[in-house]
Amino acid sequence: MRAETIFTGGRIHTGDPALPRTHALAVSAGRIAALGDAALALRDEGTDTVDLDGGALLPSFGDGHVHPLLGAIGLRGVPVRDCTSVEQVVAAVRDWARRHPEAEWITGDAVDPSLAEGGLFDARLLDAAVPDRPVLLRTMDHHTGWANSEALRRAGYGPDTPQPVGGEIVRRPDGSPLGTLREFGALNPVLALVPPRPLAEQVTALRETTAALAAAGLTWLQDAWVEPAQVDTWLAAVAEQDLPVRAGLALLLEPDGWRERLPRLAADRDRVEAAGRGRLSARAVKFFADGVIESGTAALLEPYSDCPHSHGVANWTGAELAEAVTAVDALGFQPHIHAIGDHGVRIALDAVEAAARRNGQRARRPVIAHVQLVHPDDLPRFAELGVIANFEPLWAQTDPLMTELTLPRLGPDRGSRQYQIAALLRGGTRVSFGSDWPVTRYEPLAGLATAVTRQTPDGLPDGGWLPEERIGLTEALAAYSAGVAHQAFEEAEWGVLRPGLRADLVHLATDPYAVPAGELASIEVAGTWLGGRRTHGGPPGGDRSTR
Structure with missing residues (x-):
């Protein structure tokens, strides 16, 4: 075997505990062929060499909860x-x-x-x-x-x-x-009264957005809110040409008339599998258990501190959510549940537990997204039920949204129990990271900085907000790569750098382990590769490599 491309000239962080770092990586036929000296031995006169120029090569990033189409259209x-x-x-x-x-x-x-x-x-x-x-x-x-x-x-x-x-x-x-x-x-x-954008405009917007996401080092996305017409947009986009990312579509299921919508969910999954060209899947179903704390609509177990008559808005009753999650689980879908308040999180966990009890044990990997406020009694249930906690780490900071709206609504006790990333990791919960863009920035490097420091971009507060919930850089990188690959049921394909896995790679101009944590967001993404094909970086029409 000869290598088509070899990466060398910098530090390679594999994300694999068995071999955390190496100095060379070889790619052949879109897969990682070898690491270290074994990779260099595969070079011949036809091999391209990508010089990392003192930077670092890592597993590419995934985004476990993002809205690429919704954001692309809305921001026009x-x-x-x-x-x-x-x-x-x-x-x-x-x-x-x-x-x-x-x-x-x-x-x-x-x-x-x-x-x-x-x-x-x-x-x-x-x-x-x-x-x-x-x-x-x-x-x-x-x-x-x-x-x-x-x-x-x-x-x-x-x-x-x-x-x-x-x-x-x-x-x-x-x-x-x-x-x-x-x-x-x-x-x-x-x-419902707003006229939809023409399909061609939606496809153009989606292409622009996925190119920007690839430029941030991303190769896989969970589109976490997909309505039937948006399935058509995704399929039209991949039919015309390859997108620079792969995507999983989470098909929206709302409370009204949900039983009648189940056949449509299955039909949309089947047509995505048939026409997605290996770039798309539609194996998840999205639920909104509640709203958001800043508007007083997240569902809380106890009343809001600034509005003692209100517990927020639970979009589903606990019993109805459990029945719906059990139904989609029986169809083989992965539940993906937005839950922010502690009551919203509890009924989401209850629904997963009900599905497992009714349908039997299997590797269902349900996702609860955002997980802002969890009652202490419910923290161990994530690991017990095999629930993936999907966090948007950029939210774990004292920005104006937190200080002016969220903390006054929660009060000091609940306010000090938000985004318990470290606590869930210590308890054995699988964690993935996302952005929820366009809610907040999509660049994983910005999320890494916040996860590690729990500080604003200005470095406040000193020592971090709720510093016991800071996590290490290795854990944060894993949440953006191996954690998202696990969520996608694709850990045998990508998420770490190991021979045989797909060559989904990101080249950072600076080694993230060599800079202060507060400077992670400023690192340049020099290149992104999806299955060995460069999707970002290099000169127009070519690769920044030598032979």
Whole structure:
């Protein structure tokens, strides 16, 4: 056997405890052929050599919870993500509407919910910018919407509209809708009125986004919210040409009429398997157990500290969630459950336990995503039930969302029990990392820095927030690689660098073990390879290699 490509000239971190580091790696036919001196022995005159130039080669990153299509489409509207005040958001809406007179709806994604006091946004501010067309903006967590009066009118929301199941129309003292819509029960009737983007535009947006994700070192994604029409977009994208990533699609299942939707889930899985060209799978089903703490909709066991009459919003009853999870589990799907509050986490664990009891033991690898607040009694249940805890490590810091909205809602005791990554790892829980982009940044290196330091990008607080929950760099890297590969049922394919596995690789310009943890986010991703094919880095149309 000869090597098609050899990587050398830097440190190679394999992620494999049996051989953590080496100095060379050989690739042949898209697979890792050999490591160390055995790799160098496979070089001949036809072998390309990639000089790591003093940097490091690692297993590529995976993202265990991301929304590439949702984010790609949402961010093509009003650019509000970087606005730092309500006034800036309103100005951006006014300017975008002026430049797009043809747009029937004005939409935008990723408003910072901490910009408005209490996360409450007023329709009248948007009315002053656009009085005659509907406007709907979504906060970065996608659980809250900010609508103008025309959007509220078209949805039929008025003073006498009853509160929807699984959502809240926030009202003024006189009963009229304020303009803030919380959770999908309130959001979906408005979203249903927004015209969908043309398929070709969606495919273009998805290609742009997956290229950006590949440039961050990612080769596998869990699209954690896929509706039927979005399956068509993914399939259209892979039919035209290879994407720079592989993806698993988590098909959304909502509480209303869920039993009738099961045949569609199975049919969508089958057509993805048939037409996905080995790049796509659809073996997971997404559930929302609850909302988010910052908007007061995460389901809590005890009332919110700032709202003693409210426990938040459980999108499913415990019994109904258990029945639905058991049903999709019986069909061979992997449950992927959004659960943020301690009640949401508990009913998610209960549902997994019910499925195992009813359907018998198997390697189901259920995922509970976000895991922000867990009751101490429930921590050991993750390992006992084989549940994967998927964290978005960038959230484990004292940013304004945490200090201005979350901590006041939880109070000091519950506030000190958030994102217990280290505690779950110590208890034997399998952990994967993700970004939840477009909620927060998709770059794994930024997430690594936060997981290791529990600090903001400015290095605050000194020593880290809840420092007992900091984890080591090796553990954090594993959560972004081997942990996600395990979640994907692909640990025999990628996640560590070992002969025979797929050559899914990331070249970092600087060895992450050689810099202070606070500087991890600034490391350049010099190259990404999917199955031995470069998807990022190098000169246009070629590879940065020599013969």
